[in-house]
Amino acid sequence: MHVPDGFIDAPVSVAAGVVAAGAVAVSLRGARRELDERTAPLAGLVAAFIFAVQMLNFPVAAGTSGHLMGGALAAILVGPYTGVLCVAVVLLMQGIFFADGGLTALGVNVTVMGVITVLVAYGLFRLLTGVLPSTRRSATVSAFVAALVSVPAASAAFTLLYWIGGTTDIPIGKVFTAMVGVHTLIGIGEAVITALTVGAVLAVRPDLVHGVSGIAAPLKLRIDGELVDAPAVTRDPEPAAAARSTRGFWITGLVSAFLLAGVVSFYASADPDGLEKVAADQGIDEKAEEHGAADSPLADYGVGDIANARLSGGLAGVIGVSATVVVGTGVFWVVRRRHEDEDDRGTISRDSDSSGESDKCGGSSSESDSSSNGSDRDHHTNTDHDRDHGHV
Numbered sequence: 001m002h003v004p005d006g007f008i009d010a011p012v013s014v015a016a017g018v019v020a021a022g023a024v025a026v027s028l029r030g031a032r033r034e035l036d037e038r039t040a041p042l043a044g045l046v047a048a049f050i051f052a053v054q055m056l057n058f059p060v061a062a063g064t065s066g067h068l069m070g071g072a073l074a075a076i077l078v079g080p081y082t083g084v085l086c087v088a089v090v091l092l093m094q095g096i097f098f099a100d101g102g103l104t105a106l107g108v109n110v111t112v113m114g115v116i117t118v119l120v121a122y123g124l125f126r127l128l129t130g131v132l133p134s135t136r137r138s139a140t141v142s143a144f145v146a147a148l149v150s151v152p153a154a155s156a157a158f159t160l161l162y163w164i165g166g167t168t169d170i171p172i173g174k175v176f177t178a179m180v181g182v183h184t185l186i187g188i189g190e191a192v193i194t195a196l197t198v199g200a201v202l203a204v205r206p207d208l209v210h211g212v213s214g215i216a217a218p219l220k221l222r223i224d225g226e227l228v229d230a231p232a233v234t235r236d237p238e239p240a241a242a243a244r245s246t247r248g249f250w251i252t253g254l255v256s257a258f259l260l261a262g263v264v265s266f267y268a269s270a271d272p273d274g275l276e277k278v279a280a281d282q283g284i285d286e287k288a289e290e291h292g293a294a295d296s297p298l299a300d301y302g303v304g305d306i307a308n309a310r311l312s313g314g315l316a317g318v319i320g321v322s323a324t325v326v327v328g329t330g331v332f333w334v335v336r337r338r339h340e341d342e343d344d345r346g347t348i349s350r351d352s353d354s355s356g357e358s359d360k361c362g363g364s365s366s367e368s369d370s371s372s373n374g375s376d377r378d379h380h381t382n383t384d385h386d387r388d389h390g391h392v
Contacts, residue, residue, distance in 0.1 A: 001069065001154060001183070001275045002094065003109050005102030006289035012165025017107025023115045024088055028335060030081030034210060035336040038246050042208060043078045044329025045253045047086040049197075050074060051093065051324045052261035055301060055317055057269040058189050064277040065269035066186030069154060071117025072125070072147035073194045076211035077201065080122040082332070087114035089328045093320065099291040099299040108161060116157045121150035125211055139212050140199040147194035151187030155179040155274070167287040175282060182274040205249055254325065261317030265301075266310050 008016070035043060050070035057065040070090065075083035091109050094100040101109045128142035159179050163172045201209055272280065279285040297304040298316050306312040 002101030003105040004288050005104045006167060006287045007284060008105060008108055008161055009165040009167050012161055013104050013108055016111045020107040020110035023084055027081040027084040031085055031335050034079035034082045035332055039078060040332040040336045041250055041329050043082050043086060043332040044325050045250055046074050046078050047089045047328035048321045048325035049253060049257045051090045052257040052321050055261050055265040055268060059269045059271060060185040063271050064182060065271040065273050066189050067273060068190055068193050069113050069117050069151060071114055072121030072150045073197055075118045075122035076125055076143055076198055077209060079210040080118050083118045084114050090324060093324050096293060097296055097298045098301055099293040099296055103292045112154050112157045116154045117150040120153040121146040124149055136202045139202060140195050143198040144191045144195035148187045148191035151190050152180045152184045155183035168284055170282050170284060178278045178282060182278060186274050257321045258318055261321045262314040265317050266313055
């Protein structure tokens with residue numbers, strides 16, 4: 001549901017951009033608490049994986065397709081703040097290099113596809129995992145429901161923005177019904193992908209799923225027919241141990257993303273997605289504008305000057321995954337390093353305060369000793385004076 005330029009007027013697009021910028025700023029601060037030496041590279045992997053899976057449009061109705069939005073998946077795996085950043089990185093890469101989603105509509109897309117989906121999905125996921133049994137099955141079902149609800153919620157948010165600042169005069173009731181109806185079907189696909197991915201990670205590395213951290217009862221995994229406690233989630237592992245423990249998982253995930261974007265994407269549905277279909281049917285796209293990056297060599301997920309469609313699309317997918325994982329991982333490492341620097345400054349400040357208090361205590365003790373010594377000298381002087389007076 002990438003909103004192109006021209007669907008929403010300039011004032012509302014600017015307002016959505018301000019909202020999106022504020023959400024990203026808040027997420028940059030919040031992500032410092034979610035990211036550590038282990039999860040920073042994993043967050044970059046999640047962004048790359050979302051980019052890859054978004055290339056896999058699946059059919060949902062006659063002449064209509066859908067694709068993953070990714071907000072629910074990102075929020076459950078790496079946390080809500082980091083999840084917003086993951087989706088924002090993906091949308092930025094798609095808008096600039098692949099002419100997917102308008103540049104002036106970037107704020108609209110981040111707000112609708114990133115902020116709304118993350119807020120709805122993560123809130124619902126935590127609510128469900130809080131009341132359901134602490135098992136892998138319950139967490140997977142919760143992920144399914146959260147992802148399913150997040151997609152029509154995002155379509156409703158777009159409808160609200162269109163009602164306020166749409167560039168065409170279409171009855172809002174018709175837009176709402178069409179958008180929510182088709183995106184409920186797309187939400188089923190989103191839910192299946194999210195549940196399968198979260199369930200797979202829970203099966204092999206439940207300690208890497210942010211959404212199940214903080215649950216009072218330990219998560220249960222069924223092994224050989226018996227329920228056993230899953231490994232506890234720790235947020236501050238040793239850096240070397242963290243790198244060793246996640247390297248294989250990270251490589252496997254990245255290879256999967258390359259295969260999905262570079263090979264499987266060739267077989268994706270070519271039908272328009274839900275928003276494109278509704279826009280064409282209802283006349284929302286009457287004032288759509290040409291994308292500012294339409295001349296990009298990677299526009300429309302193909303490499304220019306390569307005639308072979310399979311090779312062109314596959315190569316574009318691989319380039320996109322590579323660029324997203326590099327940019328995403330870089331962003332998350334910077335966020336993590338800033339958090340560490342703040343911790344270091346706080347530690348130094350506390351040490352300085354402690355040192356200052358010790359110096360004050362030492363100075364007070366010295367003054368007391370000096371005062372005591374002075375009193376003793378005065379006492380001896382007075383005693384000597386008394387003896388001299390008595391002799392006279």
